Amino acid sequence: MKKLATLFVLFVALASFKHGDHGYHIGNEAADFKLKNIDGKMVSLADMKDAKGYIVVFTCNHCPFSKKYEDRIIALDKKYKKQGYPVVAINSNDPVVSPEDSYDKMIERAKQKKFSFPYLYDESQTIAKTYGATRTPHVFVLQKNGSVNNVKYIGAIDDNSDDAKAVTAKYVEQAVDALVAGKEVATTTTKAIGCTIKWKAAQ
Amino acid sequence: MIRLGLLLLASALLLPGKKVNVVSLEQLQATAIKPNNDSLYIVNFWATWCKPCVGEMPYFEEANTKFGAQKAKVVFVSLNSAKEEASVEKFIAAKNIQSEVLLLNAGNPNVWIDKIEPEWSGSIPATIMYKRGKKVFFHEGELKQAELDSIIKTKTN
Numbered sequence: 001m002k003k004l005a006t007l008f009v010l011f012v013a014l015a016s017f018k019h020g021d022h023g024y025h026i027g028n029e030a031a032d033f034k035l036k037n038i039d040g041k042m043v044s045l046a047d048m049k050d051a052k053g054y055i056v057v058f059t060c061n062h063c064p065f066s067k068k069y070e071d072r073i074i075a076l077d078k079k080y081k082k083q084g085y086p087v088v089a090i091n092s093n094d095p096v097v098s099p100e101d102s103y104d105k106m107i108e109r110a111k112q113k114k115f116s117f118p119y120l121y122d123e124s125q126t127i128a129k130t131y132g133a134t135r136t137p138h139v140f141v142l143q144k145n146g147s148v149n150n151v152k153y154i155g156a157i158d159d160n161s162d163d164a165k166a167v168t169a170k171y172v173e174q175a176v177d178a179l180v181a182g183k184e185v186a187t188t189t190t191k192a193i194g195c196t197i198k199w200k201a202a203q
Numbered sequence: 204m205i206r207l208g209l210l211l212l213a214s215a216l217l218l219p220g221k222k223v224n225v226v227s228l229e230q231l232q233a234t235a236i237k238p239n240n241d242s243l244y245i246v247n248f249w250a251t252w253c254k255p256c257v258g259e260m261p262y263f264e265e266a267n268t269k270f271g272a273q274k275a276k277v278v279f280v281s282l283n284s285a286k287e288e289a290s291v292e293k294f295i296a297a298k299n300i301q302s303e304v305l306l307l308n309a310g311n312p313n314v315w316i317d318k319i320e321p322e323w324s325g326s327i328p329a330t331i332m333y334k335r336g337k338k339v340f341f342h343e344g345e346l347k348q349a350e351l352d353s354i355i356k357t358k359t360n
Contacts, residue, residue, distance in 0.1 A: 064252045098254075134343070135326035159311040162284045169311075190313040193282050195253060196326040196344055
């Protein structure tokens with residue numbers, strides 16, 4: 001059993017190495033994880049048995065872009081959890097570099113804003129690196145296919161961070177709507193300005 | 204009266220000598236990317252709210268004078284919202300930034316980021332250097348002063 005576990009760790013390490021710094025591309029199998037939620041419990045994608053997929057959002061407390069998108073992230077969960085695509089928010093920032101993004105502050109923020117979704121702490125930053133998240137917010141829409149999750153969309157929530165009312169293209173909604181309808185996602189990758197993920201200083 | 208004069212003098216000293224120009228993508232390309240001279244154009248994308256950006260700004264400021272205007276020219280491109288022009292100007296004045304500062308107002312980032320640099324995911328800071336309109340360096344993330352200086356030295360020689 002121990003051997004198997006070691007093999008598994010090695011496999012995961014190799015798999016993430018293969019993607020290098022660039023992370024996932026559309027169609028890749030996304031790794032599941034076990035990260036600590038704001039309620040202290042560990043959360044994995046596989047725990048959400050009813051999900052047909054996931055809206056994984058790398059975000060944080062401090063970043064002005066994350067703040068601008070906070071209500072829109074809450075709205076995404078409200079709209080899509082019942083359609084089988086819940087939001088899973090992950091904070092990967094190093095609290096030494098960005099104290100506002102500590103685990104305690106995450107709990108505070110989630111309570112203030114009454115997050116209806118898990119807000120997970122990627123303390124080792126492994127998941128951000130594996131996925132290839134570079135900024136906040138950075139979204140990965142996954143579709144569940146049996147026991148694996150495939151990446152179907154990577155990028156921005158929409159095309160206007162400044163003004164939710166002036167948005168002309170809701171990229172994540174378009175992607176999830178397509179998946180729910182059993183169609184292919186038309187716009188699979190988009191870019192946006194955002195804060196860098198605050199990586200730990202090299203040891 | 205004297206008081207008023209002093210007040211005016213004080214505010215003249217405090218007010219920025221430089222304005223922040225709000226530019227379109229085409230204007231940015233014309234001023235910072237495609238000028239037809241031998242200067243190395245060091246274009247740094249930043250925003251007032253971005254801590255690592257603000258942290259590395261002094262290195263660029265120093266480089267802008269250290270290497271001489273003929274050789275290297277720093278252009279700070281703010282990605283603050285155009286609505287925040289006044290606060291960008293205030294920031295520039297407070298930090299006494301002497302390099303050129305532009306505020307990019309280019310609409311949908313998903314369209315313009317790729318036109319600037321396909322390798323760039325959109326996180327800031329990001330620094331791109333151009334010589335005669337050709338990209339000679341790109342980096343997404345912060346730069347240390349020694350790194351920046353040595354890159355400039357290599358690219359200007």
